[in-house]
Structure formats: structure tokens, C-alpha cells
Amino acid sequence: MSTSAPMPTGGSSGTLYGGSSGRRVTVRDIAAAKQRGERWPMLTAYDALTAKVFDDAGIPVMLVGDSAAMVVYGYDSTVPVTMDELVPLTAAVVRATSRAMIVADLPFGAYQAGPAQALDSAARFMKESRAHAIKLEGGHRTAPQVEALVNAGIPVMAHIGLTPQSVNVLGGFRVQGRSEEAAARLVDDAKELEHAGAFSVVLECVPSEVAERITASLSIPTIGIGAGPQCDAQVLVWQDMAGLTPRTAKFVKKYADLNTVIGDAAKAYAEDVVNGTFPGPEHEYH
Ligand code: KIV
Numbered sequence: 001m002s003t004s005a006p007m008p009t010g011g012s013s014g015t016l017y018g019g020s021s022g023r024r025v026t027v028r029d030i031a032a033a034k035q036r037g038e039r040w041p042m043l044t045a046y047d048a049l050t051a052k053v054f055d056d057a058g059i060p061v062m063l064v065g066d067s068a069a070m071v072v073y074g075y076d077s078t079v080p081v082t083m084d085e086l087v088p089l090t091a092a093v094v095r096a097t098s099r100a101m102i103v104a105d106l107p108f109g110a111y112q113a114g115p116a117q118a119l120d121s122a123a124r125f126m127k128e129s130r131a132h133a134i135k136l137e138g139g140h141r142t143a144p145q146v147e148a149l150v151n152a153g154i155p156v157m158a159h160i161g162l163t164p165q166s167v168n169v170l171g172g173f174r175v176q177g178r179s180e181e182a183a184a185r186l187v188d189d190a191k192e193l194e195h196a197g198a199f200s201v202v203l204e205c206v207p208s209e210v211a212e213r214i215t216a217s218l219s220i221p222t223i224g225i226g227a228g229p230q231c232d233a234q235v236l237v238w239q240d241m242a243g244l245t246p247r248t249a250k251f252v253k254k255y256a257d258l259n260t261v262i263g264d265a266a267k268a269y270a271e272d273v274v275n276g277t278f279p280g281p282e283h284e285y286h
Pocket of ligand 1: 063105
């Protein structure tokens with residue numbers, strides 16, 4: 001990350017990024033940020049050390065995304081990842097943080113069967129990982145699941161536009177909502193999800209103009225990823241943001257080049273071992 005990035009101020013600024021410390025960010029804080037017109041950052045996290053770095057950096061909301069399928073488990077899409085694989089990652093991120101709201105992502109197959117299945121899966125995340133909110137993908141068709149979770153006391157982050165779990169129906173990872181009809185459907189979906197009780201909605205890979213329309217028509221925040229600058233918040237997969245992922249989408253900005261940094265470190269270590277210069281005297285026990 002850039003060393004010139006501003007550090008969170010801490011204390012009582014009342015803002016989401018760099019706001020008051022000593023307690024977790026809540027859905028009320030997020031609603032208040034929308035009222036103030038405050039933009040805020042969200043990142044994914046999948047392990048304790050990285051989550052702690054982001055918590056200390058003041059990132060107010062972290063998502064343990066089903067993108068773990070690809071960046072942690074090495075699958076070629078998010079479809080194969082399971083609850084059993086995501087629950088321990090989410091628990092680690094919750095344990096390592098003290099300020100951020102941690103959102104757990106329901107994987108493919110854990111909620112599509114209906115509200116009862118969604119509630120079972122979400123309850124497992126809340127109990128076993130202690131996540132603070134749940135995210136699930138889909139518009140009109142998952143509104144009943146959103147309503148069931150919210151009625152059970154579980155905050156829900158919705159996700160529309162490019163929904164990677166449906167990549168096989170969408171015919172690839174492509175921008176959604178390009179035609180007026182498709183854009184109107186996204187606006188309707190977003191309103192229905194808000195009505196069902198979602199506290200926020202991720203907009204993935206939609207034209208900026210459509211994201212702006214949705215953002216203006218909702219009282220809950222929109223969180224953009226490839227959805228332009230008018231969203232209330234932005235999210236990136238952290239490995240994309242930090243330049244660890246070798247190839248990324250157009251919407252990603254790399255704030256570091258971790259791929260090169262870690263690769264160079266591995267090569268320097270390997271050469272020291274081969275040359276016999278590591279371990280040095282300062283690394284020895286006598
Ligand atoms: O799984 C994930 O990381 C996500 C974000 C990209 C929004 O769904």
C-alpha cells in the first residue's frame with residue numbers, strides 16, 4: 001500500500017473510515033454514513049494477519065468473500081467453494097479484528113433452495129465464525145431469502161449486477177445492465193432488496209450511469225466494484241488491490257506490487273540458502 005496513504009484519525013471523528021475506535025462498526029454507522037453522503041472503503045480478507053493490517057488501517061467493513069474459492073483455494077471460479085471451507089476463514093478474520101464489521105459470503109448452493117436453507121447457512125456462519133453480517137447474490141429471486149434473514153435478526157448485504165456464482169447462466173464475466181431494459185431490471189432489483197431489509201447492496205460490473213441511478217434511488221448504500229465513482233462505497237479483492245493477483249480486471253487499481261515484492265524476497269532467500277549466507281550469525285542459537 002502507498003506509504004503516502006492517510007492514516008485513520010481515530011478518536012471521535014464520527015466517520016466510518018478513520019472514525020471512532022474501541023468498538024465494531026455497525027449497520028447503524030453504515031446507515032448514518034449514507035445520510036452524511038460519506039464514501040467508505042471495503043476490502044476482502046481471508047486470514048488473521050491481513051485482516052489485522054486492514055483493521056489497523058481503518059478499513060471499516062471487510063468481506064470474507066466466496067472469492068476465497070479462487071484466491072485462497074485455487075479454484076477457477078467461485079462455484080465450488082463450500083461452507084466448510086469458508087467458515088474457518090471467516091472465524092479467523094473475526095478473531096483478528098476489533099473494529100471492522102465482518103461480512104460472511106454465502107457460497108453457491110447454501111441459499112438458492114429457499115429462505116429456510118439460507119437461514120440455516122447464515123445461522124451457521126453467525127454461530128461458528130461470529131460474523132456480523134451475511135452477503136448473498138441475486139436480485140428479485142433472492143429477496144425472500146434476504147427477508148427471512150433480516151427477520152431472524154441477521155444483517156444482509158445484497159449483491160447484484162455481475163453475480164459470479166451465476167457465471168454459467170450469465171455466459172461469462174461480463175458487464176451487466178447495458179441495455180435500458182436490463183438497467184431498469186437492476187434498479188427494480190435493488191429497490192426490492194432494500195424493501196426486503198438489506199442494509200447495503202454490492203453492484204458488480206455495471207455501467208457507472210446505472211450505478212449512479214441505483215445509488216440515487218436507494219436509502220441504503222451501494223458498494224461498487226467495477227461500477228464507477230458514484231457508489232457510496234467501493235470494494236476490491238485485496239490481492240487485486242495490492243498487486244498480488246497477476247492479471248486483473250479493468251476496474252482494479254493496484255496500490256502496490258506484492259507479486260514482485262514477494263517474488264523478489266523468495267528469490268533473495270533462495271540465493272542466500274544456496275550460497276550459505278542464511279542463516280547468518282545473528283540467526284543462530286548457541
Ligand atoms: O466474493 C467476493 O470477493 C465478492 C466481492 C468481489 C464483492 O463478492
